[in-house]
Amino acid sequence: MRMSRYFLPILKENPADAQIVSHRLMLRAGMIKQAASGIYSWLPMGFKVLRKLENIVHEEQVRAGHHPMLMPTLQSADLWRESGRYDDYGKEMLRITDRHGRDMLYGPTNEELITDIFRGAVNSYKDLPKTLYHIQWKFRDEVRPRFGVMRGREFLMKDGYNFDIDKPAAMHAYNRHLVSYLRTYERMGLQAIPMRADSGPIGGDDTHEFLVLADTGESEVFYDSNILDLTLGDRAVDYDDWDQCAGIMQEWTTPYARTDETHDDAKFMEVPEARRKVSRGIEVGQIFYFGTKYSESMNAKVVNSEGKQVPVHMGSHGIGVSRLIGAIIETSHDDNGIIWPEGVTPFGVGIINLKQGDDEADAACEALYKSATALGLDPIYDDRKERAGGKFATMDLIGIPWRITVGPRGLKNGVVELTSRKTGVSEEMPPEQALERLTEIYANV
């Protein structure tokens, strides 16, 4: 992308309404614009990152054997009356009346809809297990939206639902989700810790929340620092292997890690003092096993191998996709702006032409831009007639992890400069070599 043609309305000054760093940087980097309280338009660069996160979530869900689909944002109140949640959910649910006077709602979640879809189509244990999910906009009419996309009213969320014949099978689904979520967050450059949590209005027995450590997090968290050393890395996972998934589940849930809601001080004190950590965390996902809560109230039953009607065992699992952007920025930024992890960056490399209008510099940048594009590096080329300082500041603000700086001084020696946004370390090398290095870096992302 040529910056001169892109829509990137960056702000030099801090917007007055933005309290936390991710909100401030998203506004300054021209990623979002507020449309109403807690509701945002996603401008091209913000949208690009959002789509990248969405893709990672999809890839990892499909890899785990789950089926993508799409349910509507608007739902009929009827199903919610059937489950009993129409009255229980409270004012957080945005209620709408259509022209015929029918009660509708903008979905805050989709348990009712998915159960309705499932019960009409599946009747036998032979059709189980199934896990369906979608990534869709939700609306919760928060009393007090704040912190930009971290706590908006409209938000993009992946929510998935598993249907299993009994509890052991449903627990495998639970474990499988935990593993797929760990992998998802790792690919995004995030360390998200599964913590025993409170089930809240969704209900259920078993639930873990995934928390990203950050000072601005909404929850207080208590954990054994040993958990920070765990990584999935590139180990091969067979999602059909119950024992392997249970083993990974064990591995991650053995060290103490809880939010304040479920914190047990006596147990926490058993952790050696040096490893006992108290911090704050941003919740970026949650998994639940809730047994037959919805299948019973909504009559989602199958015939088991003995010919008897039994309610299916269900679980639901969510990832706050739009809020993840906030979480990533909270954990990855400096005074100059965002620092995108390579896995989610809107552009692979930023090319800065220090002397726009200089024939040699222009030609070198053009060539570099074309090669980088052909290599799939998805470059953003700052070809504006700006001073060098302004170009550096913009590139730092929008957080592109790698920068190639092209100027007449280096070109005399046939070199450009490759700079890491994260470390600030620069190295001079011929343009082809810089592209090779970047190709290698992104091949491993």
Place this chain on the structure above:
RNA sequence: CGGGCUAUAGCGCAGUCUGGUAGCGCGUUCGUCUGGGGGACGAGAGGUCGUAGGUUCGAACCCUACUAGCCCGACCA
């Protein structure tokens, strides 16, 4: 939902107390110089002062109502 605050140019703000026809910085447009970390000088463009009503010869400013947004708390992914 309780308590507090704000609304003036794209963004950040002053002007309101003490009423007299709207200003600063950034951005933006044009020109000249400059050219490796938000440069300098000069000349421009851009505002129903949130909305409606009231007081007044005259309202951004005083009064009333409404709307929107923000902060603290309770609540939440």
